[in-house]
Each structure stands twice: as structure tokens, then as C-alpha cells.
Amino acid sequence: MKPFDYERADDTDGAIATVSDDPTATYLGGGTNLVDHMKLGVAEPGKLVDITKLPYDFVETLPDGRVSVGATVRNSELAASHVIRQSYPVLAQALLAGASGQLRNLATTGGNLVQRTRCAYFQDPSTPCNKREPGSGCSALEGWNRHHAILGASEHCVATHPSDMAVALAALDATVVVRGSNGQRRIPVTELHRLPGDEPERDTVLEHGELITSVELPAPSVSARSTYRKVRERASYAFALVSVAAVMEVDEGTVRDARIALGGVAHKPWRAEAAERELRGTPATEENFRRAAEAELEQAESLRDNAFKIPMTRNTLCAVLRELTREDRA
Template identity: 70%
Template sequence: MIPFDYARATDARTAVATVMARPDAVFLGGGTNLVDHMKLGVAAPELLVDVTRLPLDRIEEMPDGGLRIGATVRNSDLAAHPLVRQRYPVLSQALLAGASGQLRNAATTGGNLLQRTRCGYFQDVTTPCNKREPGAGCAAIGGWTRHHAVLGASEHCVAVHPSDMAVAMSALDAVVIVLGADGERRVPVTEFHRLPGDEPERDTVLAHGELVIAVEVPALPSTARSAYRKVRDRASYAFALVSVAAVLDTEEGRVRQARIALGGVAHKPWRATRAEEALRGAVPAEDAFRRAADAELSAARPLPDNGFKVPMTRNTLAAVLRELGTQERR
């Protein structure tokens, strides 16, 4: 382990000021991603500012019926919260699909949003990686790409975002509350993560020193149903090959609104806006679900080893929508 300095934050504004003052400083939450990267040599911060003791560990109901989730709420606690299980099954299911119970007990809401890709080339410091070292090249392009992107990739990076929770948050239109030197700002979670473009080293729109302090999830209509499904190589402790988070709201036998996000297919949780538009006003039936999936996947550009992700995404999306449509008819 490379030596580093450690400081325990006593308040959020001081934590922000401390990290902003040093380009080699980072925030430390549960550490389930950062510490791994420090051990691998992927990250070498010289100062860790521990924010886990800040009063950001509450789940509060908002006046409109939504929830405000503190950044240090543990994944296990969020998944098990009665209001989350009752109102947002998609979020509880996504959290429970991620990692092991031990890791969920340590991982935080803010840290989950900020976790970095599990691309094997990114984690192997002996290989070139534009995300780890801008301009070095991308070893995945021309390499083994089974787990890589089929949507939104660039010539500089084909990695995918690993979070399950963030996919559900995207389908829920959550808003990330961020604290910086100029105070708080609100970032829709659909705009929080970035596609790689020419700067694959930037996973999010955060500036150095900005701290996630909460996530707000708006209330859903009483008629809405939600679900999350994850397809992976084994039943547990594996990242998604493909995942689908969906919220379906129907009225008088027609889709009033659909909100869909895909995981395992892009550099960020992929909001499936084409599929949503195709479903609006449609009868919630198999042919409509598959047309919506095809509309979204028309932009897919699979790599040599991951062409299977396209039909897998189509089938998984149709299956989740079918499940939600069945719930509505009961």
C-alpha cells in the first residue's frame, strides 16, 4: 500500500474545502471501490477525507411523497427501508442484486453512484487505458469485449458502468444533490454520468471537490409499477451483462408513461428514451414491448465478443414490461 494521509470530516463544507484545496485528495465513503483501486495501483490519492461520520445517513419522506436519501445511507439499509420496498420496488430489487450482503452493509448511496468501471483493462495497470491515463489508448478495443458497451461508446473507451442502483435511479428520475464551494446544486441523475466521448477519464459531471450529499427520488403515480431485472454469468456476486429498470404506468388499457433504463450496455446508465416514446399510448402487449426494444436498440453497435447483448437486452426488456403489464391487470 502506498502511504497516504487521512482526515475525518466533521462537517460537509469543511470536507469540500479540504478536498478542493488539494488535487491529490479524494472523499472516502464505504471504500468498497476506492480501496480496491488503491490496492491495484489504479488510484493513488495522497489524502483521504472520510465523510462517513457526517450526518448524511437518513432516509426522509418529502412533502410530495418522494424520498430524500442521504449520501452515506448504506445499501442494505436503503434496500430494506419500508417506504423503498413499498413505493420503489425497482430500487430495492436493484440494490439487492448488487454484490454480497457484506459489501451492501459497507457501500453507501453516494459511493454507489460514483463507482468506476470494472473493465479488466482499466483495473490492469500493465495495459493501456484512456480512462486511467488519458491518451494511452484503449486495450479493450481489439481485445476481449464480452462485458463491454453496445450503446454510446467512443473510439476512446468502450467500458460500461457497473452500478445496479444507478440504473434504477435513472428510471426513477432521481436528482443528485451536490455540495461545492458555491453551495448546493441539483443534477438530474440522467445527466450526472457521462458518455466517454473524448474524455473517458471523466465518469460524471462533478468538479474536483464536489460532494454528493443526497439523492432525491420523486413520488410515483399510485398506478405505476416498477421492477428491476439483472442478467449475469452467475446468480450472485457478478456484474450485469444486461439489466433493465422499468416503471410502467397504464390507464384504460394504454401506456400513459414508461420510464426505462438499461445497465451493462453503456458507459453510463442508459435511459431508453426511444423505447419510452414508442410505448407511450400503446396497448401494453408483447408486440408493443418488442417494438419499443427494437426502437432503442437500433442504435446499438456491438463489438466482436458481445453481439449477444443486443437480443439479450431486447428479451430482458420485453420480459420486465410483460411482468409489469401483468401486475397492472390483476
């Protein structure tokens, strides 16, 4: 690991100024991804600004019913929070499907969002990788690519974003509140992460020095049902091969609203807009679920080892839609 300076931030603007002024500086949250990447030689910051003592450890319901989650709330605390369990089950389930108990106790809300989109080659500095070293080539294209993207990839990068939490936030239409040296801005979480295009080294639209301070969830809809389903190679503690987060409103057998996000299939949490369009206003039937899934997956492209993800995504999405639209469900 390269030597670095460490500072514990005690005010937000100071932390932002410090990182903004130093191109080698970066924020430290729970460290579960960053410290690992520093050990691997993938990340080599010259300065760490620890933001875990800043006053963002809150989950609060705002007067208009929205819920604001501070950036330093640990993943375990957020999953256990009563308002999240009661009103946003898809988010609690996604958090609980991620990592292990020990990691969830360290990992923060903001850090989970800005963990790197990655693959095994990205984490191995002895191999070419356009994300780690722009222009060096992509080892996964012709290599081992079982875990890689089927949607929105480019010839430069086929890695996937591994967060479960972010997939649920995408289906919930959450907003990310960001502060930088020019003040505050709000970004829909679906626009926070980027597709690789020809700049795979950039995972998000954040500028250097911008800090996520909170995530806002829209007021919960009483008539909506939501869930998160994750398919993986082990029963626990593994990244998703495919995951589905969905928020559905069904009235007398007709889909009024559908908000669906897919994980494990793209460089970012993938909002399934084509499937949503197919579903809205149509009867909640198996045939329509399948048609919606097929519409989304029309644009899917597989590599040597990951073609299985296309039918797996279709089947998982149909299973989730079936579960959320079952009449007898309490």
C-alpha cells in the same frame, strides 16, 4: 499502495474545502471500490477525507411526498428501508441484486453512484487504458470485450458502469444533490454520469471537490408498477451482462407512461428514451414491446465478443414490459 493522509470529516463545508484545495485529495465512503483501486494502483490519492460520519445517514419522506436518501446510507439499509420496499420496489430490487451482503453493508448511496465506470483492463495497470491513462489506447477494442458497451461508446472507451442502484435511480428520475465550494446544485441522475466521448477519464459531471450529499426520489405514483431484472453469468454476486429497470403506468391496456433504464450496456446508466417514446400512448402488446426495444437498439453497436447483448437486451426489456403490464398482477 502510495502513502496518503487520512482525515475524518466532522463538518461538510470543511470536508469540501479540504478536498477542493488539494487536487490529490478525494472523499472516502464505504471504500469498497476506492480502497480496491488503491490496492490495484489504479487510484493514488494523496489524501482521503472520510465522510461517513457526516450527518447524511437518513431516509426521509419530505412534506411534498418526495423521499430524500442521505449520501452515507449503506446500500443494505436502503434496500431494507420500508418506504423504499413499499413505494420504490425497483430500487430495493436493484440494490439487492448488487454485490454481496458484506459489500452492501459497507457501500454508501453516494459512493455507489461515483464508483468508477470500468473494465478489466482499467483495473490492470500493466495494460493500456484511456480511462486510467488518457491517450494510452483502449485494450478492450481489439481485446476481450464480452462485458463491454453496445450503446454510446467511443473509440476511446467501451467500458460499462456496473451499478445496479443507479440504473433504478435513472428509471425513477431521481435527482442528485451536490455541494461544492460554490454552494449547492441539483443534477438529474440521468445527467450525472457521462458518455466517454474523447474524455473517458471523466465518469461524471462532478467537479473536483463536489460532494454528493443526498439523492431525491420523486413522490411515488400510486398507479405505477416498477421492477428490476438483471441478467448475469452467475445466479448471484456478479455484474450485469444486461439489466432493465422500468416504471410503467398502464390504463385499460394502454401505456400511459414508461420510464426505462438499461444497465450493463453503456458507460452510464442508459435511459431508453427511444423505447419510451414508442411505448407511450400505445396498447401494451408484445408487438409494441418488441418494436420499442428494436427502436432503442437501432443505435447499438457490438464488438467481437458482446454481440449477444443486443438480443439479450431486447428480450430482457420485453420480458420486463410483459411482467409489468400483465392484467392479473396485483
